[in-house]
Amino acid sequence: MSDRRTEILDAAARLIRHQGFQATSIDDVIREAGLCGKAHFYHYFESKEALGLAVVERQFERFAEQGLSILREPLGDPMDRLNRFVDAIARAHIDSAFQGGCPFGNLATEMADENEAFRLRLRSVFDRWSEQLQSVLWEVRPRLVPGVDTARLATMVIAVVEGMLIVGRVKRDAAVVEGIASELQRYLASQLVGGHGGMVEAQHAVSAAAAGA
Amino acid sequence: MSDRRTEILDAAARLIRHQGFQATSIDDVIREAGLCGKAHFYHYFESKEALGLAVVERQFERFAEQGLSILREPLGDPMDRLNRFVDAIARAHIDSAFQGGCPFGNLATEMADENEAFRLRLRSVFDRWSEQLQSVLWEVRPRLVPGVDTARLATMVIAVVEGMLIVGRVKRDAAVVEGIASELQRYLASQLVGGHGGMVEAQHAVSAAAAGA
DNA sequence: TGACTTTTGGACCATATAGTCCTATTATCA
């Protein structure tokens, strides 16, 4: 992988996240990445679709390194890591002025029905994301209410995050995004033995960070 | 409102739901609605954007009449209506082969960041949807755990539904969609006094309908 | 030095797009 290729991928990722894949032209990418023409671009990618698929992969790499890293921290209560992960996504969304949303959710909405290659690539992304959540949930397992399906729980977390970003973009209201995040945390808490439907035992970083921001 | 206008709106809604707004051309709409040319279309709408905004409104009318009607049923346990509403959406998604997703969520993803008119229209849709959910939750109120915020709960339901449709389109797995729906129902149940995190008291229509399909 | 990759610059093509304009013909309804 040349540096240049990665630069193009990152430039394209930025554009695609904000404008969508179809609305992002090759010329846009060339401009954003500082290439000198079509030939230069097609030296690295054989087609726009190939670029798009590579962008998905690159985006997940970054997400795994940055966003998902919280889940993999070796120390600390796993439940707390889960809660901080949710907070971090909510916070990032609010801090970016509710723009952009989830790169994977966006592409899923735009491409999944019509382009099978994209759909499969995105399915693999969701699966890997889900695996990371599941391994945290596995650590929590002893404290979980018996009968809880950790795979299903992980999928639920992903769904809520996707939904949170959609609602957030439309409402552009930090309280709404924080509300969804904290309802998700309440839901997770309710899966623990002794964790009834009431208040979350520990108040988490969303409200704390909001107060300090 | 002429009949023709509504026909155009419905034809456009069908196309937009599956291809997106920007990927749907005026010529597509003309073909789908059986119009005879550009002039015929522009007789009813002044621009593509005006069409799109009108489609959002029309889609919500239909959704309010059909999907949301479950929530407004005068008889029956409100909690049961809520559960059946969730089931109905999951079922409709599965029955349409996981295609299309939520018309509002789709447009939110595509347009909310770049087009303020769309964003405001969609915000109003989410608000009205939320109101309907809140009035059901209001009926449930006596049985809710004290301190539960019904507005926040309603927003959460919308977010989960949006996320469910995104994950569903990518995974194309009925069990996954049903799993999210039933996790949402479990979450709602956990908001009731005595409704701990365990099994939902009544098994609802998703699994029942799946068995009968 | 020589082979190879990368960069630069641009012409070119087929196709599609939103939107305008014009001219008729046909329904509709006061």
Next chain:
DNA sequence: TGATAATAGGACTATATGGTCCAAAAGTCA
């Protein structure tokens, strides 16, 4: 009957798109 709206059909513009092809300069490394 007469004004107005709806249907019909087509020409046209300006702009953008993904993709191809070509030719040359600059860098890289054995």
